[in-house]
Amino acid sequence: MTIDLERFHRQLADELVQLQEALMQASAPQTELPADPSSGTELAQMDALKQQAIAKAIRERLPTRKRALQAAFARIGAGTFGRCCQCDSALELERLEGDVAAVFCLDCVIERDAQK
Numbered sequence: 001m002t003i004d005l006e007r008f009h010r011q012l013a014d015e016l017v018q019l020q021e022a023l024m025q026a027s028a029p030q031t032e033l034p035a036d037p038s039s040g041t042e043l044a045q046m047d048a049l050k051q052q053a054i055a056k057a058i059r060e061r062l063p064t065r066k067r068a069l070q071a072a073f074a075r076i077g078a079g080t081f082g083r084c085c086q087c088d089s090a091l092e093l094e095r096l097e098g099d100v101a102a103v104f105c106l107d108c109v110i111e112r113d114a115q116k
């Protein structure tokens with residue numbers, strides 16, 4: 001089975017662009033909490049806190065994803081894209097379609113999950 005590298009390369013590039021935009025948005029100034037607690041309802045403050053927590057989670061997750069995408073780019077360059085990083089068997093095409101930056105085959109994912 002040959003992998004359509006060009007297609008995955010394009011997909012990687014697209015996702016990286018989207019990620020950069022999301023990163024920019026996530027690092028934009030955050031909504032301030034009401035300075036005077038009596039001016040906002042408790043619910044509004046809870047909402048603002050929740051928003052901040054979500055933004056924080058995104059900010060923390062994005063760099064990880066960015067590294068995964070960059071690593072996938074490197075694997076395309078090295079000619080190892082589409083191979084499991086653990087057992088070197090070919091990745092299932094469905095896996096790559098589900099996550100273009102996937103590094104482990106299904107067997108290895110299951111194995112690694114079991115070790116947790």
Ligand SMILES: [Zn+2]
Pocket residue numbers: 084085086087088089104105106107108109
């Ligand atoms: Zn594997």
